[in-house]
Amino acid sequence: MAEAALKQTPTDAMIASLQMPQGGWSEAARKDALSRVKTMGLPQRRDEYWKYTRPDTLVQVLPAPAALRKSDETPLFDQIDRLKIVFVDGVFDAAASDDLSLEGITIERLAEAGSDLHWARDIYGVLETRGQTPVARPLAALNTAFADDGVLIHVTGTPSKPVNIIYRRMSETADAMLHHCIKLDAGAEMTLLENGPVAARHNGVLEVEIADKAAFHHVRAQGRDHEQRAATHIFTRLGTESTFKSFTLTANGMMTRNDCIIELTGDDAAAHVAGACVGDGADFHHDDTVFITHDAVNCESRQVFKKVLRNGATGVFQGKILVKAGAQKTDGYQISQSLLLDEDSQFLAKPELEIYADDVACSHGSTSGAIDEDALFYLRSRGVPHGAATDLLTLAFLAEAVMEVEDENLREDITGRLGSWLERHAS
Amino acid sequence: MLSIKGLKVKLEDEDKQILKGVDLEIESGTVHAIMGPNGSGKSTLSYVLSGKDGYEVTGGSAALEDVDLLEMDPEERAAAGLFLAFQYPVEIPGVGNMTFLRTAVNAQRKTRGEEEMSAAEFLKVVRARAKDLQIDAEMLKRPVNVGFSGGEKKRNEILQMAMLEPKMCILDETDSGLDVDAMKLVADGVNALRSEGRSFLVITHYQRLLDHIKPDFVHIMADGRIIKTGGPELALEVENNGYADILAEVA
Numbered sequence A: 001m002a003e004a005a006l007k008q009t010p011t012d013a014m015i016a017s018l019q020m021p022q023g024g025w026s027e028a029a030r031k032d033a034l035s036r037v038k039t040m041g042l043p044q045r046r047d048e049y050w051k052y053t054r055p056d057t058l059v060q061v062l063p064a065p066a067a068l069r070k071s072d073e074t075p076l077f078d079q080i081d082r083l084k085i086v087f088v089d090g091v092f093d094a095a096a097s098d099d100l101s102l103e104g105i106t107i108e109r110l111a112e113a114g115s116d117l118h119w120a121r122d123i124y125g126v127l128e129t130r131g132q133t134p135v136a137r138p139l140a141a142l143n144t145a146f147a148d149d150g151v152l153i154h155v156t157g158t159p160s161k162p163v164n165i166i167y168r169r170m171s172e173t174a175d176a177m178l179h180h181c182i183k184l185d186a187g188a189e190m191t192l193l194e195n196g197p198v199a200a201r202h203n204g205v206l207e208v209e210i211a212d213k214a215a216f217h218h219v220r221a222q223g224r225d226h227e228q229r230a231a232t233h234i235f236t237r238l239g240t241e242s243t244f245k246s247f248t249l250t251a252n253g254m255m256t257r258n259d260c261i262i263e264l265t266g267d268d269a270a271a272h273v274a275g276a277c278v279g280d281g282a283d284f285h286h287d288d289t290v291f292i293t294h295d296a297v298n299c300e301s302r303q304v305f306k307k308v309l310r311n312g313a314t315g316v317f318q319g320k321i322l323v324k325a326g327a328q329k330t331d332g333y334q335i336s337q338s339l340l341l342d343e344d345s346q347f348l349a350k351p352e353l354e355i356y357a358d359d360v361a362c363s364h365g366s367t368s369g370a371i372d373e374d375a376l377f378y379l380r381s382r383g384v385p386h387g388a389a390t391d392l393l394t395l396a397f398l399a400e401a402v403m404e405v406e407d408e409n410l411r412e413d414i415t416g417r418l419g420s421w422l423e424r425h426a427s
Numbered sequence B: 001m002l003s004i005k006g007l008k009v010k011l012e013d014e015d016k017q018i019l020k021g022v023d024l025e026i027e028s029g030t031v032h033a034i035m036g037p038n039g040s041g042k043s044t045l046s047y048v049l050s051g052k053d054g055y056e057v058t059g060g061s062a063a064l065e066d067v068d069l070l071e072m073d074p075e076e077r078a079a080a081g082l083f084l085a086f087q088y089p090v091e092i093p094g095v096g097n098m099t100f101l102r103t104a105v106n107a108q109r110k111t112r113g114e115e116e117m118s119a120a121e122f123l124k125v126v127r128a129r130a131k132d133l134q135i136d137a138e139m140l141k142r143p144v145n146v147g148f149s150g151g152e153k154k155r156n157e158i159l160q161m162a163m164l165e166p167k168m169c170i171l172d173e174t175d176s177g178l179d180v181d182a183m184k185l186v187a188d189g190v191n192a193l194r195s196e197g198r199s200f201l202v203i204t205h206y207q208r209l210l211d212h213i214k215p216d217f218v219h220i221m222a223d224g225r226i227i228k229t230g231g232p233e234l235a236l237e238v239e240n241n242g243y244a245d246i247l248a249e250v251a
Helices: A002-017 A027-040 A128-132 A139-148 A373-381 A386-402 A410-425 B042-050 B074-079 B097-111 B119-134 B135-141 B151-166 B181-194 B208-212 B233-241 B243-248
Strands: A083-088 A105-109 A152-155 A163-166 A174-183 A191-196 A201-210 A217-222 A227-238 A245-249 A255-264 A270-280 A285-294 A300-310 A314-324 A329-339 A345-357 A359-367 B001-011 B017-026 B033-035 B053-064 B082-085 B092-096 B169-170 B199-203 B217-222 B225-230
Touching: A002 A027, A002 A139, A002 B042, A027 A128, A027 A139, A027 B199, A083 B181, A128 A139, A128 B053, A139 A174, A139 A201, A139 A227, A152 A163, A152 A191, A152 B208, A174 A191, A174 A217, A174 B033, A201 A245, A217 A410, A227 A245, A227 A270, A227 A285, A227 B225, A245 A255, A245 A410, A255 A270, A270 A285, A270 A386, A270 A410, A285 A300, A285 A329, A300 A314, A300 A386, A314 A359, A329 A345, A329 A386, A329 B243, A345 A359, A359 B151, A373 B042, A373 B074, A373 B092, A373 B097, A386 A410, A386 B092, A410 B181, B001 B042, B017 B053, B017 B199, B017 B225, B033 B042, B033 B233, B042 B053, B042 B074, B042 B082, B042 B169, B042 B199, B074 B082, B074 B097, B074 B135, B074 B181, B092 B097, B092 B233, B097 B119, B097 B135, B097 B151, B119 B135, B119 B151, B169 B181, B181 B208, B225 B243, B233 B243
Parallel strands: A083 A163, A152 A174, A163 A191, A174 A201, A191 A217, A201 A227, A217 A245, A227 A255, A245 A270, A255 A285, A270 A300, A285 A314, A300 A329, A314 A345, A329 A359, B033 B199, B033 B217, B082 B169, B169 B199
Antiparallel strands: A105 A152, B001 B017, B001 B053, B217 B225
16 A cells, blocks of 8 residues: 555656647547556566656656757758658647658647547557556557647558658757557558657657558657656557558657557568667666567567667666567577677666467577777778777677668668767767 | 887786797798797787787887887777787678778778778778689678688688788788688789788798798797798708607707
8 A cells, every 4th residue: 555655646746737729539548558657657676667767857757957959050851852850859830840741651640539439449549558458658648648649641652752750859948748540441551750869858759550561661860868758658550561660760868768558460471670779878778678579470570789888888688578478480589789888888688588489480689899999900900090090990880780670761761860879979 | 011029928818928039020021921830929029019908018119110019908909000810700790891991991991091991982892802712792781700601711811911011910820720722812812912012921820821921031939939040941940850850959
């Protein structure tokens, strides 16, 4: 009793500080989510999946102010023909966004979708709820209850270009909660790009329902503000022969927790989730938490996470593959690696496999290491200076994760970003 | 070109003296070979000259065209014109061979205050040089030395040498792990680079490589010193009689 009472306090304070949008088709889902948050309570340190990442700054009522970072760099994905949707401090910016019409796709805003018979009713909070067992994810439920806005994308065909949600940050104190829903009809295909810092603190949820033979590609860069904090959740469910591929680039940020919850429910589906992260300084904390459930035959899942950590930075990886009884011919792969550039930095990894089928192949590996001294000397002996040689080897280490991005132009963009980050953070 | 005087070197972490006073003068445009039994200090000499960590110079000097080598970082030695063809070329996953070559060429040019080579010019030169060494486009695209056969790795070393155009080339047991055809290919590559302004120091166990790369001088190294110097006939003597006679003679 005493423990429950203790746990309710920050949760109640948070709930009291937020306002739930009223009416519309999402109201029932929001009310349901609110009652679930109350039951679960917001995360705390003693929760199993928050052992390595302190949730304090994510659950306190007001976000800590985060200084703005100025940059004269060309924004990411700038050379790519795409449909732009812009949010500033979590608020939709119509003037900066493109016209939201594109063939093969319908885009609406969560805040504007009012009708009672909206397709998103079958996704909003639904995939999130499914993703709450066996591990509770209270920040995602909090988001479902209180999200201010987001985009609802219904993909019926194959749009000619990617949709790019661009986040900009103008305020040092904004606290944003965005919730996106994407529904891909059978055989449909889309690429979603996300880039930029959302807010001083961001709680983000992305729910993606992928029907049979549909394909969803996702490339995300979380912005380079040093002081921002973010907790994001991706929930996805895959139908027969469908594909989900998501890549996240994380550079800087005081606290970034990315959860990805994947459910393979149709046979012959493939889900790949990957991340490259570069962190500099004791303030940097980054956590990738992945939960993949195989609940169909002959599905493939793949997790590739690489982190470069220096000057006391911390990286966390918690990755689980659950193979349910009957999910035969499962092919599961998981690798998490860190390159620790000094003795002050740390990488904490928790790989988990739970398998109830007998004809499966699952492999996992995790490593932490320093720069390869032999390779470094080899490069230097060819005239490449120490710093440049270290950068080259660091990029090479990250390359395996970046290679998970299929599109060559996007890959080059990401690699360029990592290169300029390394230049700015020259040792 | 290269002037080594009384060079003494010990291991940094252990109290073990490896080089006990090496003297060697290499004139511009000449090819010198160093032979010697295992553990005589041949490879250590090549590492110390190129600046590898783990060694401590306890005496003597080494200069490239009157510039003190031992005070410089490895990359500075490279830019000054020193090149070491590794006995065991290092695999670098994730770095494309082409990127590696271009980075190295331009880094050296930058250090010397020269203009960088344009992408087009570089491509033209690298293709021509690679063709001579029978290195195909696929090998240029692959990560540095990853999955290369022994022969491919050694040819790749010579390609780097050809691209970097060093003044002083050290070949550390470049013949190890090569079959006869591969050795000939590598030797042809080296011979094509022989010129007035370029010198070679060829470290080898076997005389066979010296049939292909004909040295002007042959040195025998034993127990951290050069104990005998002669012409190409000295290598033949080693091939026929082993080191025992020479060691006995000096002792």
